Amino acid sequence: MIVKDTRLSNGNGDFFQIDMLLLCPNFLLILEIMNISGTLYFDPAFNQLNMSKQEKERGFRSFNTS
Structure with missing residues (x-):
């Protein structure tokens, strides 16, 4: 199943x-689509x-926590 443009709550009143x-x-x-140009x-x-x-x-800072 493919789900597009989904807005979810983290349970604390914040959304993503x-x-x-x-x-x-x-x-x-999870796929995040970005349009970035330049080098x-x-x-x-x-x-x-x-x-x-x-x-x-x-x-663009990485949010990888591993």
């Missing part, structure tokens, strides 16, 4: 959105994805 959720008998897969590179020292475009730079 899942772009696409693929449900299978043995697993589920992308991963910086392992800071554990983040960096985007450079037209002399501007932005970092």
